[in-house]
Amino acid sequence: MKNDPCKVRLFIDDDEQPIAELNTPVQFELDTSKLIDGEHTLRIVGKSINGREGIRKINFIVRNGPAIDIEGISENKVVDGTLPLMINAYDKGDYNKFVIEGSxxxxxxxxxxxxxxxxxxGWAAFYLITYFNI
Structure with a gap:
């Protein structure tokens, strides 16, 4: 008895249109560069040859944009007055070369x-003073 391949449809979030419809088994590359940063859900709907359907949902977080670092304030911190902040944003850059500046x-x-x-x-000064006084 031979296993007939199932079909799978891949959806991102609540989209009605699938990003791909494939026969299994398959290797697929999901291009997250087209998604906005934040939480997303990959929904995989499989359909067997006799019409039964199965579903699998996988939550993931996309972070394609530049990483943002801040020093001088943190989440839910109570503050007043003027705050000196240091803010930096840097991207992953070109994968073909390594750039240390700004990374x-x-x-x-x-x-x-x-x-x-x-x-x-202070300890080193104390040691030197007592050593040379003997």
Whole structure:
């Protein structure tokens, strides 16, 4: 007995028109560059040779646009006065070459690192002073 191929139709979100209608088994490349950034649903409807249908939904998030980083404010933070913000947006760029400039967001040095550095310098100064006084 031979298995007859099923047909599948692929839908994005609540679209009525399928983006593809294929016989199985199949390999398919979903081009997300045509979708807006945000949450989407891939809906796969399969239909067997005797007319029965099955459905599978897969939720996914598209992030094709530039990544946006911000320092100086965070989600649900209570603020007042003037806030110094550092904002950076960068894209994935060309996949054929690696560009380091603009691909990372500069960050300020955290205060805990300054404290450790000052403590180390203080300890080193104390050690040098006591070592040469003997």
């Amino acid at each position: 990372e967001t500069p960050k300020s040095i955290p205060s805990w690192l300054w404290i450790i550095l000052i403590a180390f310098v």
